Amino acid sequence: MDEWEEEVLREILSFYRGERSELIPILLEIQANFGYLPKEAILFVSEFLNVPEGHIYSVASFYKAFRLLPLGKNRITICRGTACHIRGAHQILQEAEKVLGLKEGETSSDLKYTLDTVACLGCCALAPCLTLDGKVHGLMSPEKIKTVLASLEDGGESDV
């Protein structure tokens, strides 16, 4: 962690009182700022809340929102909800895996892409759906996801 990152971390923690119950909100905020939970940040939080690092790791590994490794610049998250499943989410995932050369949960070595799944986005009327860097794209098809991914490749931009 460089100086600037440490500054960000101190800034985040300055909004909290240092109570154990603040653990999850703090981790969510670190995750939102850094894209994952850096080792050094966990050490910081451990001292700030006076809880063992082991406890923080047990919480961080329990909840799906937390990542212990850096994520790719573009994050593709495919919904596996029931409505999406019935309407072919599996084929969408397969197509994405093929195009990106990644398996579910993996990040490309150049840190350009992370391919993930989510239990349900709650956009079931637009099934099958996915998010690209948090933005929902509905009524997907294997052809459509090819176009979406190709546009990422072209411009490297996430707002397709």
Add this chain to the structure above:
Amino acid sequence: MSNGPAILVCQGTGCLSGGSEEVFVSLERELRNLGLREKVQLKRTGCHGFCEQGPIVVLEPYGVLYCKVKPEDAAEIINSAKTGEKFVEHLVYCDPSTGNPLPHYRDIPFYGKQERVVLGRCGKIDPENIEDYLRTDGYLALRKVLLEMRPEDVIEEVKRSGLRGLGGAGFPTGKKWEASAKAPGDQKYVICNGDEGDPGAFQDRSLMEADPHAIIEGMIIAGYAIGAKKGYVYVRAEYPLAVKRMRIAISQARKMGFLGRGILGTAFDFDIEVFRGAGAFVCGESTALVRSIEGDKGWPKPLPRPRTAEKGLWGKPTLLNNVKTFANIPIIIRYGSAWFASRGTEKSKGTAIFSLTGKVRNCGLIEVPMGIRLREIIYGIGGGIPNGKKFKAVQTGGPSGGCLPAELLDMPVDFDSLKACGSMMGSGGMVVMDEQTCMVDVARYFLEFTQRESCGQCIPCRIGTRQMFQILDDITRGRGRREDIDLLLELSEAIANGSLCALGQTAPNPVLTTIRYFRDEYEAHISEKRCPAGVCQNLSSPETT
């Protein structure tokens, strides 16, 4: 300004993903260019429920609904908003069976057969503006409660209404309130469970996004009734827009004196905080949810565990209700328990909200009176099965519920009927399946979900769901054995009886109901190595045989 025409642009997660913000911006620009910005109201609203047809734009006071709107339609929409008589033809919803254009909200079967009470404001008000809520009788119930009712009167009123919670048992809400009120302790909490973890359900998200003040008002009333000063709204991590809107609503309510110290000039103090979940299905279970707020893993407490009403958050009496339950409270107070209890069936009062999705023509969020027939929902509101396919099953209650066959289409939809058929009301997910859906694959899907989401604390759930998943996976890959069905039934019983919390106890339901109603599909997979729906890739499908 309030009497002039208004253009309402839906800004639910669904419509936003279709570009409704761009539509809003374009309408705003066009209105300004035409010098009509002051004459025509332009408003962002929450979800109309008809997400599949989004982005949705509604013209009031005419009740005209436009579907699949694009930014370039702005000029035409504004033109039609002037009189409300000329419609933009290519944006009008057409009846999928007759092809007739239906420009008005009320004529569209999707809406015409609903009874939108709890969802009444959704899509009509700007959820980020408390004034809109106040104009539609918002916070009147709170005023009535604080100025005219004692806490015990409020509890009595909720009890008389017959309102039931959305957990597996459909526990009476009033009784829960009474238990929390009677539990000794000076510090008590109210928690709103918005951890909508069931895949295939989105009613809590829509309510939080479209009418957040109704939930807040219900929670404040609950706080007064049980003697709590602090409330939490637990929102799942995957719902960023709901978090944002709840937070805006809370801060507006604070500014107007509905939250904080001495609410409405009385001695009653109450405040609410949003707590974001971090992605764990098990946190829908009350003791797991409480642990999550305390800063721990969401592990359900071991048995015998005290009731949350008596020993919940930080060991204090805690009232935990669902989003929809709280949203019902202001309605019960305003219209009275007798009015509320006059709707629905004898034992299931009021309305039910469902997320109608899957292989059905009209997908979206619907509200119907309790006791309505399944057929009316799927064919009347949902418009039936698309592409000329045949209905096969409808799944309700998410991973804790079950799949109901065509024979049950005339069943009334209420807490007890659903339970008797092996399913449940629960989160209100309703996923329609057609002949191209494989029921063994559906069972496999749900068990894959529960074994992923099992917290791992107790063995029946951790190992049992894994074993069931493995067996189902084998069956869908052509490796099924004759004895597998019996083994699944045996495992189901052990997991249902032996698990620590409702996640495990109800996990076998999707398997049990698919075996009960679609056993022939299991047998085709096992003995003939054939998938009748043509879904399971390693088996022969109808086309190849």
